[in-house]
Amino acid sequence: MAHKIVVGLDGQSSGAKALDYAQNMAKQMGVCELLVVYVIEWSPFSFQTAEENAERHKRREEEITVAKERVVEPALKQLKDVGLTATGVVRHGHVADALDAIAKEHQADQIVVGRSTEGGMTARIFGSSTANLVMNASVPVTVIA
Amino acid sequence: MNAFTKRLMAAGAACAAAGPALAQEAMTLDERVNATFASATGWFVNFIFMSIPGTNFPWIVMWLVIGATVFTIYFAAVQFRFFGHAISLVKGDYSDPNDAGEVSHFQALATALSGTVGLGNIAGVAVAVGIGGPGATFWMILAGLLGMASKFTECTLGVKYRNEYPDGTVSGGPMYYISKGFDELGLPGGKILAVMFSIFCILGALGGGNMFQANQAHAQITQITGDFPGWITGLVFAGVVFAVIVGGIKSIARVTEKVVPFMGILYVGASIVVLIVNYDMIGWAFGQIFAGAFTGLGVAGGFVGALIQGFKRAAFSNEAGVGSAAIAHSAVKTKEPITEGFVSLLEPLIDTVVICTMTALVIIISQQLIIDEATGNYMLNEAGTAIATVDGNGGVALTSAAFGSAISWFPFVLAIAVILFAFSTMISWSYYGLKAWTYLFGEGKTTELVFKIIFCIFIVIGAAASLGPVIDFSDAAIFAMAVVNIFCLYFLMKVVRTELNSYSARLKSGEIKKFTH
Numbered sequence: 001m002a003h004k005i006v007v008g009l010d011g012q013s014s015g016a017k018a019l020d021y022a023q024n025m026a027k028q029m030g031v032c033e034l035l036v037v038y039v040i041e042w043s044p045f046s047f048q049t050a051e052e053n054a055e056r057h058k059r060r061e062e063e064i065t066v067a068k069e070r071v072v073e074p075a076l077k078q079l080k081d082v083g084l085t086a087t088g089v090v091r092h093g094h095v096a097d098a099l100d101a102i103a104k105e106h107q108a109d110q111i112v113v114g115r116s117t118e119g120g121m122t123a124r125i126f127g128s129s130t131a132n133l134v135m136n137a138s139v140p141v142t143v144i145a
Numbered sequence: 146m147n148a149f150t151k152r153l154m155a156a157g158a159a160c161a162a163a164g165p166a167l168a169q170e171a172m173t174l175d176e177r178v179n180a181t182f183a184s185a186t187g188w189f190v191n192f193i194f195m196s197i198p199g200t201n202f203p204w205i206v207m208w209l210v211i212g213a214t215v216f217t218i219y220f221a222a223v224q225f226r227f228f229g230h231a232i233s234l235v236k237g238d239y240s241d242p243n244d245a246g247e248v249s250h251f252q253a254l255a256t257a258l259s260g261t262v263g264l265g266n267i268a269g270v271a272v273a274v275g276i277g278g279p280g281a282t283f284w285m286i287l288a289g290l291l292g293m294a295s296k297f298t299e300c301t302l303g304v305k306y307r308n309e310y311p312d313g314t315v316s317g318g319p320m321y322y323i324s325k326g327f328d329e330l331g332l333p334g335g336k337i338l339a340v341m342f343s344i345f346c347i348l349g350a351l352g353g354g355n356m357f358q359a360n361q362a363h364a365q366i367t368q369i370t371g372d373f374p375g376w377i378t379g380l381v382f383a384g385v386v387f388a389v390i391v392g393g394i395k396s397i398a399r400v401t402e403k404v405v406p407f408m409g410i411l412y413v414g415a416s417i418v419v420l421i422v423n424y425d426m427i428g429w430a431f432g433q434i435f436a437g438a439f440t441g442l443g444v445a446g447g448f449v450g451a452l453i454q455g456f457k458r459a460a461f462s463n464e465a466g467v468g469s470a471a472i473a474h475s476a477v478k479t480k481e482p483i484t485e486g487f488v489s490l491l492e493p494l495i496d497t498v499v500i501c502t503m504t505a506l507v508i509i510i511s512q513q514l515i516i517d518e519a520t521g522n523y524m525l526n527e528a529g530t531a532i533a534t535v536d537g538n539g540g541v542a543l544t545s546a547a548f549g550s551a552i553s554w555f556p557f558v559l560a561i562a563v564i565l566f567a568f569s570t571m572i573s574w575s576y577y578g579l580k581a582w583t584y585l586f587g588e589g590k591t592t593e594l595v596f597k598i599i600f601c602i603f604i605v606i607g608a609a610a611s612l613g614p615v616i617d618f619s620d621a622a623i624f625a626m627a628v629v630n631i632f633c634l635y636f637l638m639k640v641v642r643t644e645l646n647s648y649s650a651r652l653k654s655g656e657i658k659k660f661t662h
Binding site: 044045046047048049050053054057059060063064098101 | 316
């Protein structure tokens with residue numbers, strides 16, 4: 001069975017670095033599959049107006065389309081250009097939970113992410129997404145600085 | 146908006162400067178609005194609250210309770226059997242991770258709750274207890290528990306028969322399930338009933354969802370600032386609501402939607418504090434509730450008076466059977482419409498059985514209602530229409546005084562809560578009314594704008610009119626929705642039963658199972 005790596009993207013330079021790192025690693029391994037993941041931060045426990053609810057399905061589709069076009073597809077193109085097999089996933093949820101859940105679903109061997117770009121009070125109190133992932137993930141996690 | 150704000154501020158400043166002369170003129174404006182309003186709506190109110198011949202029991206109250214009882218029996222006490230399952234659904238145990246990003250059960254519940262939790266729980270309960278005595282609480286709780294089955298029925302249908310448009314938005318509610326459901330069952334008249342419902346829904350949105358809110362928010366503000374004409378509050382409210390629903394300034398609505406739940410929790414928290422401080426009186430309060438439920442303890446109309454008030458306020462507060470929640474719940478994305486029904490049955494529980502009961506207990510325990518020491522019964526006010534209170538207050542002012550007697554600064558928090566609750570209820574009902582309006586007149590920017598402007602005008606009228614006519618009209622319009630809705634639910638409930646049987650069989654067999662997150 002091919003080695004499977006989940007790469008978490010954030011649409012920023014740290015995610016791009018993680019992608020480059022995973023790409024090199026996959027190249028060296030030879031038989032390796034990559035799963036490029038972008039998580040849209042979303043909570044099922046937020047409060048919304050009735051109107052927002054009615055439009056939610058439409059907004060969700062839009063969010064997924066944008067994430068695919070701007071983040072996931074360029075990454076897939078980069079990987080395919082160097083001859084690697086890669087698929088893309090866009091999902092709503094908490095970054096750490098979703099990345100780990102996807103890794104489990106696809107029986108991935110490891111997760112590669114960039115160092116968190118979040119800062120300030122929220123990150124101090126609740127920890128950054130990356131820190132949460134490292135602490136709770138069910139597979140090894142590589143964090144790229 | 147800018148010009149509007151400026152004019153408003155100028156008007157406010159002029160009013161303050163000109164002093165009593167202008168204020169007096171404004172009062173007559175309030176009075177004029179009031180008189181016109183009362184005479185225009187009187188016939189409608191009289192019809193809805195007509196007594197059953199030979200009794201003084203309004204038929205509409207009977208109608209709601211019979212409906213809730215029928216649904217409870219027909220679905221074999223679904224509100225208790227599936228209570229635990231409803232909690233799991235809200236927690237997201239059964240949500241497919243691949244559907245993440247769609248409206249969750251929790252969000253649909255929270256949205257529907259923010260439309261119902263509000264003045265009904267604060268002012269409405271005070272009206273019920275003020276007129277019907279503590280015994281009204283008992284009947285209110287009973288109506289709340291039965292109402293869970295009505296809510297379950299209407300919300301399941303709301304999701305099942307909603308319209309999904311190609312652009313991904315949805316519209317749902319009684320008008321859709323009545324017309325589509327009747328067609329599906331081969332029954333005639335679905336379209337006419339749906340139109341009737343829509344008309345009443347628009348009136349309900351303008352009444353209970355708007356005027357009553359504006360009216361009580363104004364009452365609460367004057368409690369703190371001293372008296373000033375209602376139309377000023379009305380204009381301010383109308384301006385903000387206009388900015389949200391017409392101007393599309395979503396940030397205001399978003400802030401409210403986030404603050405309102407915390408206000409709700411704060412309110413329940415404060416009630417618990419009052420109860421803890423007076424823990425030795427909780428037993429006595431429940432004694433009053435039970436005694437009053439069956440004897441009336443001297444209130445106008447005796448125990449029947451208590452019962453009517455309790456049932457009326459419960460229905461007005463949790464809106465079970467009214468059909469409004471079905472509009473709010475139909476936005477949820479689920480393969481099983483019945484799951485939304487299960488979730489919605491928590492609403493009357495939270496709204497009536499928990500929050501309304503808290504208000505009632507605080508009012509009873511704070512002893513704002515005057516008891517005749519000789520007989521142990523409650524004393525009536527001079528007009529003989531309600532129980533005499535310490536400060537002569539009724540409605541939201543009574544609740545405020547009750548909290549104030551235990552926590553001196555709480556009336557200020559309550560004032561903010563009332564204003565926010567009123568505002569969020571208005572936003573919710575503007576959506577319900579709009580859905581009914583577009584059902585009648587078609588979807589489109591212009592038709593929507595017409596309704597939104599009418600909605601804002603009624604805020605001003607509501608704030609200017611006095612409580613009596615406003616509360617009568619609000620009740621009447623909301624109950625008129627229930628007349629059509631429950632009538633149709635009797636025909637459609639077998640659809641829900643088919644869904645329920647199929648779902649519970651699959652739940653038992655393990656076909657429907659929890660997702661491991």
